Amino acid sequence: INAASLPRPGVMLRVYLLIVCAAVLGLTTACSSLLISAAQDGDTKRVIALLDQGTDPNEVGGSGATALQVAAVEGHLETVKALVDRGADMEKRPPVLGASMGTPLYLAAYLGHTQIVQFLLSRGADTGMRNDWGQTALDVARERGYPRIVQLLEQAEARALAKEQSPGLLAPSTTQMPLPKLTSDVDRLPAATGRENKHAYAVVIGIEQY
Numbered sequence: 071i072n073a074a075s076l077p078r079p080g081v082m083l084r085v086y087l088l089i090v091c092a093a094v095l096g097l098t099t100a101c102s103s104l105l106i107s108a109a110q111d112g113d114t115k116r117v118i119a120l121l122d123q124g125t126d127p128n129e130v131g132g133s134g135a136t137a138l139q140v141a142a143v144e145g146h147l148e149t150v151k152a153l154v155d156r157g158a159d160m161e162k163r164p165p166v167l168g169a170s171m172g173t174p175l176y177l178a179a180y181l182g183h184t185q186i187v188q189f190l191l192s193r194g195a196d197t198g199m200r201n202d203w204g205q206t207a208l209d210v211a212r213e214r215g216y217p218r219i220v221q222l223l224e225q226a227e228a229r230a231l232a233k234e235q236s237p238g239l240l241a242p243s244t245t246q247m248p249l250p251k252l253t254s255d256v257d258r259l260p261a262a263t264g265r266e267n268k269h270a271y272a273v274v275i276g277i278e279q280y
Contacts, residue, residue, distance in 0.1 A: 103129055109137035109153065112146035117153065127158040134164050135171070142174035142190075145183045150174070150190070160195045172201040179207035179223065182216050191226045198227075 105125045108116040117137070121127055128136055138158040141149040154160060163173050171177065175195040178186040187207070191197070200206055208223040 103131050103137075105129060106131035106133075106135070106137045106140055109141040109146065109149050110144055112141070112144060112149050114146070114148045114152050117149055118156070121152070121156045127153055127156050128162055130164045136162055136164065136174075138174045139163070139171070139177060142177045142183065142186055143181060145178075145181065145186065147183075147185050147189065150186050154190070154193055160190055160193065161199060163199075163201075172205075173199045173207070175199070176201060176205075176207045176210065179211045179216070179219050180214065182214065182219065184216070184218050184222070187211075187219050188222055191222060197223055197230065 103125075105117065105120045105127075106129075108120060127138070130136055131140075133140075135143075136158065138150065138153045138160065139162075141153060160175065161173055163171065163176075172180070173195070175187060175190045175197070176199065178190065197207060206223075208220065208227065211219040211223055
């Protein structure tokens with residue numbers, strides 16, 4: 071199967087994506103690694119133990135999906151957190167059934183897993199990544215009617231755009247303005263003239279000018 075022969079966005083696309091998700095979960099049970107099986111079950115402690123033993127967090131199982139993708143599909147928030155904290159690639163999206171099923175962010179948005187979407191965004195997930203039909207996570211959230219996820223994604227995209235357009239606004243300035251030199255009339259007293267008089271006194275009034 072290649073991307074060109076797959077259904078276009080719309081009803082057939084939604085059916086295809088549901089089949090892909092089912093395939094990921096079904097094939098995971100039959101021919102996946104220990105890590106991906108643990109991710110599917112939401113067994114976070116087991117996931118952490120396997121990663122601490124040196125298991126690659128980005129390995130691809132027999133279904134063609136990563137552990138992070140599987141955990142995102144299943145809605146296991148704590149497992150998603152454990153995988154991301156230990157190096158799982160949030161943008162990795164190996165092909166399933168001949169086409170990319172989307173990033174973990176895309177999958178979570180498609181299935182309505184709001185907390186997972188929020189967490190992935192907080193860790194810098196790319197909102198601009200598209201699947202083979204050109205859809206982003208925001209596109210599918212709008213299409214499937216998840217207003218809170220739409221809001222989260224729109225806010226993330228707005229922040230990314232603002233940062234891209236004004237990269238220097240947040241950077242502290244290292245240029246110091248020179249301080250003006252203060253002068254005083256008292257510093258320039260006129261020279262004394264005339265005859266010395268022991269019994270004469272003078273009062274000098276200085277006016278400071280800033």
